[in-house]
Amino acid sequence: MEIRNLLKGKTVVVTGGSRGIGRSIVLTMARQGANVTFFYRNNEAAREDTLEASSCLSGIVNAKKIDIREAEACESAVDQIAEDAGNIDILINSAGITRDNILGLMTNGELNDVLATNVIGVFNVLRPVIPYMVRQKKGRIINISSVAAEKGGRGQTNYAASKGAINALTKALAVELAPKNILVNCVAPGMIETDMTESIKQQAGDMVRSRILLGRFGQPEDVAKAVLFFASSLSDYVTGQVLHVDGGFKMN
Ligand code: NDP
Numbered sequence: 001m002e003i004r005n006l007l008k009g010k011t012v013v014v015t016g017g018s019r020g021i022g023r024s025i026v027l028t029m030a031r032q033g034a035n036v037t038f039f040y041r042n043n044e045a046a047r048e049d050t051l052e053a054s055s056c057l058s059g060i061v062n063a064k065k066i067d068i069r070e071a072e073a074c075e076s077a078v079d080q081i082a083e084d085a086g087n088i089d090i091l092i093n094s095a096g097i098t099r100d101n102i103l104g105l106m107t108n109g110e111l112n113d114v115l116a117t118n119v120i121g122v123f124n125v126l127r128p129v130i131p132y133m134v135r136q137k138k139g140r141i142i143n144i145s146s147v148a149a150e151k152g153g154r155g156q157t158n159y160a161a162s163k164g165a166i167n168a169l170t171k172a173l174a175v176e177l178a179p180k181n182i183l184v185n186c187v188a189p190g191m192i193e194t195d196m197t198e199s200i201k202q203q204a205g206d207m208v209r210s211r212i213l214l215g216r217f218g219q220p221e222d223v224a225k226a227v228l229f230f231a232s233s234l235s236d237y238v239t240g241q242v243l244h245v246d247g248g249f250k251m252n
Helices: 020-031 045-055 072-086 108-136 159-178 193-209 220-231
Strands: 013-014 033-041 061-065 091-092 139-144 182-189 240-246
Touching: 013 020, 013 072, 013 108, 020 033, 020 045, 020 091, 020 220, 033 072, 045 061, 072 108, 072 193, 091 108, 091 220, 108 139, 108 159, 108 182, 139 159, 139 220, 159 240, 182 220, 193 240, 220 240
Parallel strands: 013 033, 013 091, 033 061, 091 139, 139 182, 182 240
Antiparallel strands: none
C-alpha cells in the first residue's frame, strides 16, 4: 500500500538529521510533503548528502548547524524556524551519541557528553518548541530512545541512563501536554545499521544478530516508519507510548 501526503505542508524539526536514523526520518517526512529543518553537529559532508537526497522530494528540506548541547543556539534556531514558517507542527528528537566504557573506567567526559547530548540536549530543543505548539493548540513530539533503556548492555551505563530518562520524560510530558492537544511518544530502536553501531557490528555482529528474533539488524527506514506513524493522523489517539522497533531484540 502506498501512503502519500500524510504530512503535506507540516513544519517539522528533526535533530540529528544529517546521518543514520535522523536522515531517514528527514527523508520520510519530506516524502510525505512536510517541510523539514534538521539540526546537525559538524558533519558537513553528511549534511550535504542529506540535502541532495531530499532535492527530489515534495517537501522542502533545510539544515541548521546547531549543537543541541547549546541551549541558546537551540532557542534562536527554533524561533527562526517558527518565524519563517509561522508554526512548528512536529518535533523529532533523534540526535544522540554513545561513549561506551565500563563504569570503573568511564571518564567524566564520557559520562557528561552522553548526558549533555542525549538528555539535556533534548530539553534544550523541547523547551523553545513547546510554547509554539501550545499556541497552536496542537503538536506532535517524538523522542528516539533505545532498547538499551530496558535491556542491560555492558559498557552502556551512561547511555542506558540517558535513554531511560527519555522514556520517563516522554511519559511525564505526555501527561503535561495532553490538555493542550500535543501528543508525545517515543520510538526505542534496537540494533540499527548506522555509523553508531558499526564497531559493535564488526566486533560482535553475529552474536547480536542471533539474539534478534527477526534474525536481521534493523535499517534506519524501519525506525522512520514508526516515527511517521506517531507524526501523522494515523496515531491521533496515542500518547505517552514507547514503541520498540527492534525485531524482537528486547524479548530475547
Ligand atoms: P548516528 O551516529 O548515525 O548519527 C547521529 C546524528 O546525531 C548525526 O546527525 C549527528 O550530527 C547528530 N548529533 C550528535 N550529537 C549532536 C549534537 N550535540 N548536536 C546536534 N546533533 C548531534 O546515530 P544513529 O542514527 O544511529 O542514532 C540516532 C538516534 O537513535 C540516537 O538518539 C541513538 O541513540 C538512537 N538509537 C540508535 C540505535 C542504533 O542501533 N543505531 C539503537 C537505539 C537508539 P553530525 O552528523 O553532524 O555528527
